[in-house]
Amino acid sequence: MILRFIAFIGLTLFSILQLMAQETRLLRQPSLGVRTIAFTYGSDIWLSDLNGDKVTRITATPAVESNPVISPDGSLVAFTSNREGNSAVYVVSIGGGTPKRLTWHPAGATVVAWSPDGTEIIYASGRDYAPKPSQRLWKISKDGGNAQLVTSLRGVSASYSPDGSSIVVDVVSRWESEFRGYRGGQNTPLVVLNLQNESEVFIPNEHTIDIQPVWLDDKIYFLSDRQGGVANIWSFQVGDGALHQLTTFDGADVKWLAGRGEQLIFEREGRLHLFHLPSEKVTTLNIHVSGDFPWSEEQWEDVTDDVQFVSLSAKGKRVLMEARGDIFTIPTEYGDIRNITMSPLAADRKPIWSPSGDQIAWFSDEGHANYRLKRSTQDGIKTMADISLGESKYIWEPQWSPDEKYIAFVDDDLRIRLVDMEKGSIRTIGLGGLNIERGSMGLSWSPDSRWLAYSKSGSNNFQQIMVWSADSDSTVALTNEFANAFSATWDLDGKHLYFLGSTDVALGSGWTNTSAMNAEPEYAAYVVNLNASDPSPFELRSDEEKVSDETDKKEADDTEKKKESAGKKEEKLRVEINFVNIDRRIIPLPIPARDYAFVVSGPSGAVFIGERIPNERGMTIHKFTLKERESKEFADKVSRMEVSSDHEKILIQTQGKWNLSDTKGEKATLKPIAVKLDLKLNRSAEWKQMFEEAWRYEKDFFYDPGLHGRNWDEVYQRYAPLIPFVQHRADLNYIFDQMNGELSVGHSFVFGGDFPKVGESKVGLLGADLESASGGWMIKRIYTTENWNPELTSPLDQPGLKVQEGNFIVGVNGRPLSGTENLYERLDGTLDKQTTLHINEKPSFEGSWTIIVKPIGSEVNLR
Missing domain, CATH: 2.30.42.10 (PDZ domain)
Known part of the structure; x- marks a missing residue:
């Protein structure tokens, strides 16, 4: 681990030195001034001269600052910033200084343009539109005051005619602005609107993407993908309507367009380019940006709230937690928290503890290849195995067999895979039903490691309980398709298996629910007698007086049975299943059917059942015992739980806090666990890993193996060189969005992420x-x-x-x-x-x- 960390440090220093010696890319949203260019980098506003030299920084905040537009006289820069919570319009002197906020409405505002006389700033906002907050164009004085509507048309970008009498408007805000080749209803013509008589002229459009209008003299310049599906610069002659293509790029789109006088400026592949209109010559600017970005620097952070996966050790002494791509072990009482992977360039996921407690295993994409299974000593110091997963690209639900010979998991193709921990080999032992079941098939080993139970959807989308035999390498369906059955778990006694099932889930199953009423299904808990000769655990009972000699004989028999039982406990448990008429031995637990989510085995003869409670955060956990034939509330407001492999301890997260409890009591006795996961967070390394994994995800998980005709290696080569220049999470999302858009598929969004903290809007509205x-x-x-x-x-x-x-x-x-x-x-x-x-x-x-x-x-x- 230490050598890997040192190697990372060396690689980081080498990357920094490389960046210092080359042009800066990922420059965005340029605007032309009289003698100046404004642009964004690292979500800040920067200036350079027209040659790309003399670079200065105008803003330096952790906020997302965007859409810089230089005023007609070149003295001011208007821009958008969310530094105080919501996006608002700001203006600042071209020489720098403190920006002045102009808009305050919490609906947000995005700078679009200046009025030709330089007195007003045009911005887009959905502040008063209904029934959805579609954007319209507003104008506000550069000195502040009240905003007024420019036009009742919807609008997201625009440009005035030189005399201010007309305006060209892009009216629709597209859901997926980076959807390449989109030809749907959101593609509308650019509208040339006369502001005096409100007459309209539409720039011809065949459902192509036409955006970013710029009006210079008697021509309107804009970006369009109407030729070859690649966005290039086009012009529209205002008088006769003639269209002309100015650039003929292949591959990457032109992403942004602005202009002044005889020049246009645009963004493409992270670089800024000037286009001289008289000669139609393109000049690529070589701009070097140097600055401080504290929000992207390596620093210690508390990642406790980022825990994704947990595993409790054999006897509940420690907990494994996956957070932010690293693996931590946390003592439940004494000792210190340890980060056992320290892998900023890799994602380490799904850690599990061996049943004996002396080893741990996890999955890692170190080297940015597919995930591999790693096994080490419990302290993470000595790596004991590094096993290829073959064709498997990702993993869900890893389960270590009680005899520690195998680890089973579900992969990206819904295959149930079995890793032989001694041989390092891997094979497929089963196949799931629907893709949406990844992570919810409920793999569960029997106590003797000879059987693996799981759930699988059938042709009607109902899940069945399946049981795989290690001895015969065959699988048998335990339940039929007339009920939805899932969450199988084995009793430690080796005689019973539990699961949940519903017979009224049909109206809510599948991808959509077209029923007139919203049906809320209920689930019952069941137990299966694995042996045909065993009596029902709920056989009828009756209290009767016994004669003395019979009582004495029974007591003697009971004593003998206890001796035999004690002897059997010393023998190795062997689970036997008689599948003949096993469906006749499925018995409902004598508890009400409710909205149960899972069932997990506890001590011998007991299970824990999780119930979803309406309008409550977390679940209520019930403990059911065969002996008492009833369930009692064990814990409430539980968001996560994990039982130790000896089934004597249970890890419970409730109301955000982690606790440990014994499993044998009627009610949980919560003992708090001190969990504070501090990580030396290197965002640059994280962003590189995230890009690599996102690229793999699209390649491996997209529904069309042909990726809609895209050469995915070419896509990688297009966007990977931009990653070293990411200085803000907004930059990474921008790259993700473009890469995602290469697939030309709808309803594929990029949003969220770990953004730096900014102010919070406290503006109230009156309705x-x-x-x-x-x-x-x-x-x-x-x-x-x-x-x-x-x-x-x-x-x-x-x-x-x-x-x-x-x-x-x-x-x-x-x-x-x-x-x-x-x-x-x-x-x-x-x-x-x-x-x-x-x-x-x-x-x-x-x-x-x-x-x-x-x-x-x-x-x-x-x-």
Whole structure:
């Protein structure tokens, strides 16, 4: 492990030195000024001269700062930033300084353009659109104040004509902006709108992707994939409608377009390029960016909340946890937490403890190849095996057999694979049903390691309990297709197997539910007598008085049986199954059918059953014993649990905290475990590993083996060189999105991730349409409350409030408000807080009255 870590450090230093000596890529969203270029890198705003030299930094925050647009006179840069929570419009001097925030509405705003005279900034926002928050174009003074609609058209990007009388608009925000070759209904023509008479001209479009309009003189330049499915620069002659293709790139798309005078600037393959219009010559800029990005530097972080997988040691002394691609062992009482892999360039996953407790195993993609099975001593110091998984690309549900000879798991092709730990060989012993069952087939070894139970979907999507025999290498269905059966587990006595099943799950099964009513299925718990000669565990009982000699004889027989039983315990347990008429030996447990999720074996003769509780976080765990023939609540609010291999300890996570308990009591006796996983987090290494794995995922898991005709190795070569330049999680998502878009498939999204922390928006809304009119803020419309829906409460529509449509808001919390002030700036800090509004029938603070409201964070559902 130490040598691997040292090798990583050396590789990191080498990479840094390489980056310092070459051009910077992943430069995005360029804008042309009079003598300056603005662009984004690492989610900050940067400037250079027109040759790409003299690079300076305008912003330096962990926020996502984007869409820089230089003003017509070249003195200001408008941009978008989420530094205070929601995306807002900011403006800053071209020479730097403190940016000024211009918009405050929590719906967000994205900078689009400047007005030709340089007095106003155009931005896109869905602040008042219904029924969905589709974006429209708004304008606001560069000095701040109130925003006004530019047009009632929807719009996400736009460019004014030189005289400001018309505007060209891209009206639709596409769900998947990187979907290459998309030809669906979201592809609409660019609209040339006359702002005086609202007449429209459509730039010809055959359902192609036409975006990023730029109006210079009498031509509109835009990006289109209408020729060969690759986005290139095209022009549209405003007078006669002539179309002309200016660039003819193959492979990678042109990603961004801006212009000024006789030049266009665009982004392609992470570089910025100038296009000289008279000569149609392309000049690639070699720009070197150097800066400090503290949010991407290596640093210690608490990754406790990132735990993905846990395994409890044989006797409950330690816990294995997978977090952030590393494997930790945590003592349940004494000792220190250890990171046993320390692998920033690899993802180490699914750790499991050997049944005897002296070894651990996990799966690693070290070297960015497919996952391999690794086995080591329990402290991780000595590697004992490194086993190829053959054709298997990923793993779910690894289970170590009690005799420690095998590890079984489910792979990406739903094969149940068996690894021989001594020989290092691997083979397939079964096959699942539906792909969505990966991770939920419930592999379970019998106590003697001779049988493996699991669930598998049949032709009607109902799962059956299957049992594989190691002796005969054959599989038998324990249940039929008339019920949905899953979550099989073995009793330690070797005589019983438990599972869950439902006979009313049909309406909710499959991919969709087309029934008129939302059916909530119930599940019952069952036990199977594995031997035909064994009596039912719930045979009828009756208390009767016995004569003395019979009582004496019974006591003697009981004593003899106990001796025989003790002798048998010293023998090795052997599980025997008689499959003849075994379906007649499936017996429901005498407990109510409920929304059960799983059943796990506990001590001999006992099982734990997890129940989902409506409107509760976590499950309730019930403990059922054959002897008592009843279940009792063992623990509640449980999000995860794991039983030790000796079945005497149970790990329980409840309300975010980890605890250990004995399994033998009627109720859990929770003993807290101190879990704090500190990791020296290297995001650059993580991002490289994530890219490699994402590329493999698409190759290995996409439904079409032909990947919609894409050469996936070429895709790798296109995007892998950009990874060393990632300085922010937004950069990585951008690369992921483009790579994902190469597959040309819908409903394939990229979002989320570990973004640096930024401020939080606290702007409250009033559930009304508000308009700056007559020198004040008029209430045009109040959206009504749906009293039966607590999520749809309108602040101004409450009983007894003296306010109505047509009134003016003339003050907030004791301070007068004029119609030239930004009302939403004044509502900053009012979210979910009692707020005093001053109301009047006229736009005057004098004579006003007050009401108290509690502003909300979004009006979308009210609208």
